[in-house]
Amino acid sequence: MIIAGFSCPWGSVSPRSRRPYDPARAARPAFTLVELLVVIAIIAIL
Structure with missing residues (x-):
């Protein structure tokens, strides 16, 4: 979920994440371009 990524942007690279630890995913930056x-965009709207 994108909102979960906002509240915890490093969740996708943390081994303590709900999803199993993936070295290939961990190699990617915590924040993707999207x-x-x-x-x-959200900051601009606010």
């Missing part, structure tokens, strides 16, 4: 754009 998430960054959505955050900027």
